[in-house]
Amino acid sequence: MTSEPRVIDCQEAARRLHELIDGELTPEVEGAVQRHLEDCAPCMAVYEFEEAFLRFVKLKAKGQTAPGDLKKRILGSLGLTSNSDNT
Numbered sequence: 001m002t003s004e005p006r007v008i009d010c011q012e013a014a015r016r017l018h019e020l021i022d023g024e025l026t027p028e029v030e031g032a033v034q035r036h037l038e039d040c041a042p043c044m045a046v047y048e049f050e051e052a053f054l055r056f057v058k059l060k061a062k063g064q065t066a067p068g069d070l071k072k073r074i075l076g077s078l079g080l081t082s083n084s085d086n087t
């Protein structure tokens with residue numbers, strides 16, 4: 001056994017990003033990924049992008065109560081509603 005902190009490379013960091021964002025990593029792995037991000041600007045940039053993107057998707061999914069109706073309203077306001085509704 002060694003008390004050395006676990007070190008991961010960019011490939012592993014990239015593989016763990018989604019798990020990190022979803023909070024699915026063990027504390028040990030999470031710490032290793034976060035240490036890598038602090039030392040590695042390219043990976044940090046990817047992480048920040050992924051994190052913002054996933055947050056945006058989740059927010060959007062939550063707010064989408066009536067997407068069909070909203071679409072109709074937008075199309076209607078643009079004068080693009082068609083009478084042939086083939087859904």
Ligand SMILES: [Zn+2]
Nearest residue numbers: 010013040043
């Ligand atoms: Zn990296």
